[in-house]
Amino acid sequence: MMKINLDIDGKYDDTEVIIRAPHLNNDIERMVAMMRMIDMQIAVRKDNETYLIETDKILYIEAVDRKTFVYTNSENYESELKLYEIEQELIERDFLRISKNSIVNLRKIKSLKTDVNRKIRITLQNGEQIVVSRMYSDELRRKLGLR
């Protein structure tokens, strides 16, 4: 059972979160990752090392086989968080779900083109292309003020 202690006092200058645990586990890593996102950062892993990347460096995030991958201009990382957890935090920061398994940073889109079946083909700043499924195309249009 996890204990949660809140110590709210005007004597503190800043917000500090201390986690005390017998060992580091997945739950703690996910908790830290979610807190990082409040600071516009996301904790990701690559080659057994953990990195903190700014959310505005992310092009898109994709879930594949129960794993979450974070793509930047030139690198791709893995995140401990589930796609929906990241989405909840980033949705107000110009990220939008574009299919069941991916969310995109709208500010990193270079161009948009219509595709078959009312889908939209996105070209990202690094030239990579991803497709917005028909289900989410209308939401993208709405977000851009086209509906």
Place this chain on the structure above:
Amino acid sequence: MDEKKTIFDYLKQLFTTYGIMVVIFIVTNLLVGNGARVLSTLFSLGSVGLSTATLLQLLFLAVIITVAQNIFLSDLVIKNMALIVRNILFFVTVMVASTLFIILFGWFPVGDPRAWIGFIVCFAICTAVSAFIMRLEENAENKKMQEALNKFKK
């Protein structure tokens, strides 16, 4: 991934195409049915109506068009292809299928070059006009989306 299409979605697509074809042929039959009776098996009953054979041939053609639509104009089979190439492949398939039907079912006298020229000209005009309209719509939509994106990013 998008929601999966059910058999009823395909049937709806098939019978929409079939319905449009039948209406076009009924109107054509009312206009030229009696005159075309001796020239085309499609209008064998004259302006009285369309025969069961004609309706079945049109149904078979509608099946081919629906299959071609799902192959070329959706990402069910081909994931990455430019829209213009998809449209060309779709129209070529429909044209080949129509030509086979003309020959197999004697839709018009196959030895008459004027009939073939008429068919090819009509098909080319319809294809060119629909491709042009699709292209214009696509360009306008792309431009609108790009402008909205640029505005959003400011």
